[in-house]
Amino acid sequence: MKTLILENALNHLLSTHQVDISPLEGKTIRLSLQDFPLDVYFICTNNRFFVVTNSDVTDVEITLTMSAFADLLKQAKLHDMLRQDKIIIHGDVKTAQLLVDILQQLDFDFEEVLSQWTGDIIAHQAGKVVSHLKSSDRPISAFKDKIAAILINPKVVK
Amino acid sequence: MDNTTHFGFKDVATQDKQGMVRSVFDSVANKYDLMNDVLSFGAHRLWKHYTIAMANVKTGDKILDIAGGTGDLARAFATKVGNTGQVVLSDINAAMLNEGRKNLINKGVIGVEFVQLSGEQIPFADNSFDCVSIAFGLRNVTDKDQCIREMYRVLKPGGCMLILEFSKTDIVPLEKFYDFYSFNVMPKLGKFIANDEESYQYLAESIRKHPDQETLKKMVLDAGFGLCEYHNLSGGIVALHKGIKTQ
Known part of the structure; x- marks a missing residue:
C-alpha cells in the first residue's frame, strides 16, 4: 500500500x-x-x-x-x-x-495531495498528525499515540 | 507435443477450449455484472478500483484493456487519460463486448474504442500502449504465456502491464470457506440468478487451475518484463500482478 x-x-x-x-x-x-x-x-x-x-x-x-x-x-x-x-x-x-x-522543485503540500483521495477534513486531520511527528524524537511511537488519541476522542485532539 | 489443455477440471483438445469459453460467456454476458456483484459481495469493485490506482496512468496515455468485458476498467481508464488519451476496450467475445458498449454508452462514456480480439494475437503494432490490462480474463486464455508475450510486445518501453486474476489464498480457514463457497454455493447462485449452473461450476474450477502468484510472476518475467510485483487482495483470493517493461 x-x-x-x-x-x-x-x-x-x-x-x-x-x-x-x-x-x-x-x-x-x-x-x-x-x-x-x-x-x-x-x-x-x-x-x-x-x-x-x-x-x-x-x-x-x-x-x-x-x-x-x-x-x-x-x-x-x-x-x-x-x-x-x-x-x-x-x-x-x-x-x-x-x-x-x-x-x-516540488512543493510538498501533504494535505493537498492526501485530500485527492480522502477529502479535505481527513487530510487536515492527517496533516496535524504529520506536524506532531515532525516535532517528535520518536516518530513511530508518536504516530501510534496520535492515532489512538484521534480514535478515542477526535474532538479534543488539537 | 501435448494437444490438450484444461477447461476447468476437464482435459479438452487445445483447439476446442476457445469455443467452450466463448459459450460460457455468451451464456452469462447479460447477467455478468449482477453475478459479479452477488458472487463477490461487491468486492470486485474494490479490486478493480485498486487496479486502476496501481496503473500509474496519466493524461494522454494509451491503454488497452484485454478481456475487458462489460467495461468497468475501461470506464475508469477513460476518466484518467482524458480527451487526449486513448482507451481500447477489447474482448474475444462479441456478446461481452456488446454489453461493454451498452454499459459505457448508458454511463455517458464516449471516446472508448471497441475491438474484438484474442489476447494471444493482439492486432496492434509493437510499442503502442502505455498500459495493458487484463482483469479476470487470463485464466480463460488457452495459451497464457503467449498472451503475456503479446502484452509485452504491444507495450511501450516503460509501459505497465496489469493482471488482475483469482489466485491462491494461504489463509487456511479462508481457504476452506472459499472452497465450500466456490463449489457448493456459486454454481447454485448461477442457476438461480442466471439460469446457468455449468458456467459457474467452470468459474470455480478454472480458478483452481490458474497459476498461483509466484508461478504467474515467473511467467511475466519469462515473457521479458524487467520487473514484476504482485499484491494479494482479500487474503490472496485475488492477486494483482504488475509488470514493467523496463528499457
Whole structure:
C-alpha cells in the first residue's frame, strides 16, 4: 500500500508542478529511511516514476533518516549533508543529485495531495498528525499515540 | 507435443477450449455484472478500483484493456487519460463486448474504442500502449504465456502491464470457506440468478487451475518484463500482478 501511495503522490506532484524528469529516464534509485519502515525503489521510465519494493538493478542507493529527508526537501545541499554524514550514497552520485534536484522543485503540500483521495477534513486531520511527528524524537511511537488519541476522542485532539 | 489443455477440471483438445469459453460467456454476458456483484459481495469493485490506482496512468496515455468485458476498467481508464488519451476496450467475445458498449454508452462514456480480439494475437503494432490490462480474463486464455508475450510486445518501453486474476489464498480457514463457497454455493447462485449452473461450476474450477502468484510472476518475467510485483487482495483470493517493461 505504501508504494501505491508514494507512487500516486509523487506522480501527482510531478504533473501539477510540470517538472521535467527526463534526465532520470531509465534510472532506478533505492531510498531507505533508517528510522522509518520505508525501503523502496524509484524507477523513472516512460516519463513517470514507478515505486516498487524490489529491483535487481539499482543505479544508486540513498540511505538517510526521516529528518535528513525532510531537510533535503527543504533545499538542503546534498554535498553538505554528505559531508555531515547525514546521508549515505552508494552508486552514481550524479543520479542522486538529479533526484534531489527534482524533489526540490516540488512543493510538498501533504494535505493537498492526501485530500485527492480522502477529502479535505481527513487530510487536515492527517496533516496535524504529520506536524506532531515532525516535532517528535520518536516518530513511530508518536504516530501510534496520535492515532489512538484521534480514535478515542477526535474532538479534543488539537 | 501435448494437444490438450484444461477447461476447468476437464482435459479438452487445445483447439476446442476457445469455443467452450466463448459459450460460457455468451451464456452469462447479460447477467455478468449482477453475478459479479452477488458472487463477490461487491468486492470486485474494490479490486478493480485498486487496479486502476496501481496503473500509474496519466493524461494522454494509451491503454488497452484485454478481456475487458462489460467495461468497468475501461470506464475508469477513460476518466484518467482524458480527451487526449486513448482507451481500447477489447474482448474475444462479441456478446461481452456488446454489453461493454451498452454499459459505457448508458454511463455517458464516449471516446472508448471497441475491438474484438484474442489476447494471444493482439492486432496492434509493437510499442503502442502505455498500459495493458487484463482483469479476470487470463485464466480463460488457452495459451497464457503467449498472451503475456503479446502484452509485452504491444507495450511501450516503460509501459505497465496489469493482471488482475483469482489466485491462491494461504489463509487456511479462508481457504476452506472459499472452497465450500466456490463449489457448493456459486454454481447454485448461477442457476438461480442466471439460469446457468455449468458456467459457474467452470468459474470455480478454472480458478483452481490458474497459476498461483509466484508461478504467474515467473511467467511475466519469462515473457521479458524487467520487473514484476504482485499484491494479494482479500487474503490472496485475488492477486494483482504488475509488470514493467523496463528499457
